[in-house]
Amino acid sequence: MKIINATPKDKEELLSLYHAMIGGPCEWSENYPDENTIAFDLKNEDLFVMKNDKEEIVATISIDHDDAVEALTCWRADLAPSGELSRLCVRKDMQGQGIAKTMMNYACDVLKSRGMKGVHILVREGHVVALSTYAKIGFETVGECDLFDKHFVCMERGF
Template structure:
């Protein structure tokens, strides 16, 4: 598996991947995303800025994620532990439905942590809809700590913020 930055010529493939993931999430009663989010124009910008990363397996996209230092205003009230270092924020993590159930999300998180350490980040922050049990279990199982519950204005269900401090190498 290769962990690479998405290329402009992969934009349509990435957009289609997110559409398929949203359909599957909705079928499983996980309404974290919708047909309005993530928007194709946002995914295109993520790729253009170099923030979109892909986990590829034999030329197929197994997973996608956006990594940067941007965060929503709701993060301001979270009691983060790492307040002095640089933190990387994980956005829009998704696993291709064809690859689900194979441990891909765990592999992707390992790649994200390795990249974050290489780039000098001291922690990683992310969030997920609390009703997304698989994501909640994943993050806790790989050492992410719950930092606080919050609501996005567009959702009536709560989200959980997670953080993992990184060991400096």
């Protein structure tokens, strides 16, 4: 398996992967993430995919840029500048194999190479698997917030 930058050719497969998660603990919908989200991430070269030997996407993660998230007061000042990770998604038949951890570590390495001192992520309250996974790789809960009509746990780690 390899992790690479996503390309416009990956759009339909990414949408299918995102839509396969509808109804899960992250509470995604037909409207989010959508084609505009993918286009934004592609434009900024912030969308990464893991592909298997058949060139199928098995996971994806994005580096996000959201002013509302950055403005939260829970983030540690000593980790600034920090990046934000979002939209981590592992194909259902590939879950439980450490792929989420690999994707998170890859994206953290990208942020580190861009001069960031830390990383943060919003996790849906009640998404037990994600909260546990992130804690195991060094993320700490630093607060909670209500954004986008949802309640989140704010997690962060330094490099």
